[in-house]
Amino acid sequence: MQARYTALFRLNQLSQECDQLANFYPQVHRTIASLMTAKNFYIALYEQTFNTLEFVYYIDEKDERPEGVFEITEFEGSFTYLVVESKQALLVTPSLRKQLIENKKIVEFGSQGTDWLGVPLMHGDEVIGVIVVQSYSESIRYTEPDLNMLTFAAQHVVSAMLRLQDQQRLKNAVDARTKELMAQIREREKSELLQESLYRISELSNDAELEINEFYAKVHNIVGQLINATNFYIAKYDADNQLLNFYYYVDEKRDARNGEFKSRKLSNHFSELVLKRKETILLSQQEMQELYRQGQTIEPDKETHSWLGVPLIYGGQILGVMVIQSYTQSTTYSKQDGELLNFVSHHVSAAIKRRELADFERRSHELLEQQVKLRTLALEEEISQRKQAEKLLKHTAAHDSLTGLPNRTVFIDLLNHAIACKKRKDEFSFAILFLDLDRFKMVNDSLGHHAGDKLLKIIAAELQALVRDKDTVARLGGDEFVILIEDLESNQEAFEISDRITEFLQQPFTIDNQLVYTGTSIGILFSDERYENANIMLRDADTAMYHAKDSGKGRYEVFDASMHKKVQNALSLESDIREAIDWNEFEPYFQPILQLADNKLKGFEALARWQSRKRGFVYPNDFIPLAEETDLILEIDLQIIEASCKKIKHWQNMFDDDSLYVSCNLFCKHFFSSSLPRDIEKILHSTGLAPQNLRIELTERALLENADVVLANMQALKRMGVKILLDDFGTGYSSLSYLHRFPIDVLKIDRSFISNVHEHENHRAIIKTIIDLATNLQMATVGEGIENLADAQLLQQMDCLYGQGYYFAKPMSALDCTSYIGSMLTN
Known part of the structure; x- marks a missing residue:
């Protein structure tokens, strides 16, 4: 334990004793080696901004140090990549390595060892690197205590490393300030430097071999010798599309991943102010805030201390903007800086224009040479291309x-x-x-x-x-x-x-x-x-x-053959259902809904029945599942609703009873379509039935998918005056959350609970709970499937308001229903 504290104390001292990071990493290795076997050891630093990985220290028995800075994606599938991505320490034993390889979670990098132990170097919530030890011998194995020790040591490594980095940055800042002072001393040489810079910019524009990004970088370097241009960008103006495209940028605080330098439509940024005014604009933070308060620009970044932008103009045509900005009090741009940058901008504009023309001429020349070459080899190339085309066509066709x-x-x-x-x-x-x-x-x-x-x-x-x-x-x-x-x-x-x-x-x-x-x-x-x-x-x-x-x-x-027969039967049935829809063969049967307290008739549930001219009477269970699977049920439902509304309106007039209503089932997909309210409103208008005499039944399934669309449709129906019934309640998801969220008027208690309820005490408890829940939520209840007097009386005693079932009446045709209504109203 004493050795552990001594080693950790040693890690904290390193940042004071080491004058640079190159001396620091070997000391870290020696300190870690004093706590555990660390014959094979490396430190890799991860730069999140550029997503890069650099092996700053690497000692290994078998493998050489990977030299240079790498895209971290080059190590995707490695253990190092897993530690960086997960931000978690990782101990890989042979068995775990085998499992990871079999599951294709990793790929092998370097020589295969025995144990591999790596922990992330964390600065706050960000990974800044990885520290790793590994063994190639069965005699050297790592354990969870080793993992914990290395994780703990990594915290001290980070602290010491960050202190060294801060010292390095401070030293760099001092050096930069020194250079700045030296530049002031050489003020009298600035004129010569300016002339030399302009000459160099002119030379750059004539260098056809220079890549465009390197061209902008060299322009930046030249400007930076005249003015502090640590934060610098050139943006070109696309007049045809009203776009500002950032072709080159270097910035201490911002990068493209944050969207700062993405192409954008012209807006009210400060760069656009330069384009609009076509003049040099020099702003302090206070002046930027004032422009924002006046509504001329966006709110400035509070970190910006001084901002200087000049237009790039050539032949009266504005090409774009060149901007430098400072985030520190030590650099404040002056009017002289603005005049100097504006003077340079004319030469930069000319250089950019010459470069564009040179690029255009070069591309034109290359195209012309290519066309001449192609023309010269036309016959030979045609034969070759024909063969290749035939080969490609054969492959593509196959x-x-x-x-x-x-x-x-x-x-x-x-x-x-x-x-x-x-x-x-x-x-x-x-x-x-x-x-x-x-x-x-x-x-x-x-x-x-x-x-x-x-x-x-x-x-x-x-x-x-x-x-x-x-x-x-x-x-x-x-x-x-x-x-x-x-x-x-x-x-x-x-x-x-x-x-x-x-x-x-x-x-x-x-x-x-x-x-x-x-x-x-x-x-x-x-x-x-x-x-x-x-x-x-x-x-x-x-x-x-x-x-x-x-x-x-x-x-x-x-x-087997039965499968084919089943498919053929389904295809035949589907065809007959489509014809039945065209021929209006589907008709509603009506089952009465009564008030349990006095057996008074209140309304009917309309049920789809099919009397086929080909098949005779087809039972619902034989056609409804296929109709739902093929979505033909959507047309059947609307036909049933329209026919039911016509009949209810007819009976209201016949028996002078405007209170009779009809309750119709709708397949869940109706509620997934925004046209549902218009469909229902059209039916009510054509039949003349009042909205309050129509009730729509849906199942819990409709509430579990496309909830926002379903809710909007239910609210539209409620505003219309149509009541909403939740069918088969208690058999599905049965969540209280949707009872509160959706505008439901009535809960229909499923027949599976009601059948012989007087004989099942647990069913009585469920029914009572549903009824009490509905009462508290100001909803009515309808008991389905009542088949005897005892069930009806028990439901009535538990305060269920309405009931339907064979005890009262079976579903009946419209003709039989007319007689039934007459008998109920005369009793």
Whole structure:
């Protein structure tokens, strides 16, 4: 313990004893080595602004020090990268290394060691570097105490290192001030320096080999020899698009990542003030604040002490602005500085214009030379290009442009060839795997199609690695892939490949630094003598895939004949439903809703029934699920509402009772469309039914998706006067949060609680809770599925207001309902 305190004390002394950082790092190594085995040791500094990594100290038995400053992305997948990204210490043992490699979380960098221990160097919440020890021997292993010790020591390393850096910055500042004083002494030489600078700027504009960014940098350097231009930028004015483009900038406080130097539309910044006035503008912080108070500019950065901008003008045309600014009291620009910068700006403008013209002439000349060369080699090039084009066309015609896999055309040819082989050789066996990615649409919707394309490329490459060399992976389009597994010795081979693919696609993928989870549903079809062509086989494999998806996703299913029959039946039923909508075959049946206290008729629930001219009477359970799946239920619902409103209005007039209402069910997707209020209003207007005589029923599912759109639609219906009923309450999510949020008038207690409620004490408790909850929220309650007197009496005793069910009446046609209303009103 004493050695540990001595070492930590030693770390704190280093910043006073070391005169520079180069001497500091070896001392840190020696100190750490006194606490633990640190034969292999390095310190890497991370610069967050430029996202770079530099190995400032590196001692290793096997590997050389990486020289220079690197983009940190060059070390993506390394342990050092993991520590920087996570801001957490990391102890990597052989077992953890193996696990990380298998999960593709890391890649190997340098020689493989035994243990690797690294901790971040933290300054506040920011990582400024990493300190690492590692071993290549089984005899040297690191433990959690080593990790804790190194983490603790890293805090003292940071403190000492920051003090040294501050000392270095102070020394630099002193040196800079010294140079500034020397510059003042040489004031009499400024005229000569100015002439030399202008001459150098002129030379730069004539150097055609100089890159444009280097040109601006050299202009900055020349200006900086005349005036303190530590913070400097040149922005060019795009008159056609009214844009200000920052072509060159160097700044102590700001960078492009904060949006400071992004191209922008002309606004009320200080640079635009220079463009507008076309004159030199010199401002102090106070003057900048005054312009802001007058509404002429944006609010200035409080760190800016002095600001000087000049227009870049050539031949009366404004090209842009050149700006210098100071963040310290030590540098305050004067009118003389403004005159000097303005004088220089004329030469800079001319140089920029000459440079643009030179670049244009150079590009024109290069283009002309290229055209001459192309013209000279035209015949030879045409032949070569024709061959390349033919080769490319053949490849493009046969392969998917995104993944490079064979496309549908090639796969069909290969599959037809396999079918032909099967007919020639009975013992030849093959299989098709038809894959569809699960949750792929969610990836596109949340991360964009670019991320979806990346995921497809990764999966395509991995699928090729998971199958045998003689098998073929193809992409049909979208997120659908097919695999031809030829020359099977047994069906088990196809199952094993399917298992490998399913297991692989259950793992998360990293796309644009985001974990993405997908999966696959696979349809398997084995070769059979009855198949004559590839399209039929693909169809059946596709059918098997959809059965796998319907059975829960992330699995595979083998095709059998019953699947095809089921698909054919569904297609036939869907076609008949579409015709039934066109022929208005759907009609409402009405089930009475009574007031439990006195059995008085209050209204009806309208239920969709289908009397088909082809199929006869079709039960709701046989057509509603498919209608919902195909969204045909949306048209059916609106037809039922319109027919029900007409009937209720007719009965109101017939029996002189304006209180009768009808309650209609709406599929949840109605509430996801902003047109719902207009649709309901149109029906009420055409039928003449008052809004208060229409009630709309929806299930909890509608409240759990697109909540903002659903709420807006419910509020619009409420403003109209239509009441909202929540159907089947108690069987789903049943959250109190949406009862408070959404404007619900009535809770309908599900029939599963009410059936023989007098025999189930726990059901009575649930029903009582629902009724009390509704009462507190000023909502009414309707009990569904009442089938005997005992249930009706018990619900009435628990203060349930309304009820419906076979005990009162079954759903009935409009004709039977007319008689029923008459009998109820005369009793």
